[in-house]
Amino acid sequence: MKVIVCKNYEEMSVTAAQIVADVMKADPACVLGLATGSTPVGMYKKLIEMNKAGEIDFSGITTVNLDEYYPIAPDNDQSYRYFMNENLFNHVNIDKSRTFVPNGMAADPVAACEAYEETVANVGAAAIQVLGIGQNGHIGFNEPDTALEVRTHVTDLTESTIKANARFFASEADVPTKALTMGIGTILNAKKIIILANGAAKHEAVSKMLAGKLDTSCPASMLNLHSDVIVVCDEAALNG
Numbered sequence: 001m002k003v004i005v006c007k008n009y010e011e012m013s014v015t016a017a018q019i020v021a022d023v024m025k026a027d028p029a030c031v032l033g034l035a036t037g038s039t040p041v042g043m044y045k046k047l048i049e050m051n052k053a054g055e056i057d058f059s060g061i062t063t064v065n066l067d068e069y070y071p072i073a074p075d076n077d078q079s080y081r082y083f084m085n086e087n088l089f090n091h092v093n094i095d096k097s098r099t100f101v102p103n104g105m106a107a108d109p110v111a112a113c114e115a116y117e118e119t120v121a122n123v124g125a126a127a128i129q130v131l132g133i134g135q136n137g138h139i140g141f142n143e144p145d146t147a148l149e150v151r152t153h154v155t156d157l158t159e160s161t162i163k164a165n166a167r168f169f170a171s172e173a174d175v176p177t178k179a180l181t182m183g184i185g186t187i188l189n190a191k192k193i194i195i196l197a198n199g200a201a202k203h204e205a206v207s208k209m210l211a212g213k214l215d216t217s218c219p220a221s222m223l224n225l226h227s228d229v230i231v232v233c234d235e236a237a238l239n240g
């Protein structure tokens, strides 16, 4: 894994946006794998600025998002579909019909996961997959476990993730307890991966990931199986 250490959140966001922009310039019709959470918000802001300045073009881009809560409506302001619209899609020249997020309202969530895995396969491998990392080392919503799922699946959120994400909801009780998420294999299928991490709360997870061992108690450690991963982080995430 290549590690880029940044001075602060701003520098991390600019660095990550530049990496994504370079991929888009190399192939303006590529697939971007995108993530939610507070970490990539600054990167999305930079990408919006670059699009408005005419430096990057989203008109030929397809996007596939990692995950979605379940159940949740797309117009719920805590849904990841809503997040993506608000933080990126509404502000750039993307064709929204080419933006894919797992269906948080599906009557049959297992079938929705199979359908999503098929969509991701049909659009083709992501030229780059952007990831954040959970405090417990999760990527997407692949939570620590004795065994990790390979493909898109329904998952139960851990207590730690529900607590960490409660800050975005009215109360902890409002956080959905399940999610639909790409599996580790789905994520590893991307041609290139960047994983962003800032703040000391991410230090333990980042350390386990960088230890170079495959450890199911830290799903991000599975990224060691990929040959082109860039960790873009700040000092606190790297050194605590």
Ligand code: GLP
Binding pocket: 035, 036, 037, 038, 039, 040, 066, 067, 131, 132, 133, 134, 135, 139, 140, 141, 161, 165
């Ligand atoms: C969320 C998302 C992840 C995200 C992570 C970290 O639950 N499912 O994709 O990377 O948790 O979130 P944050 O960036 O807000 O710390």
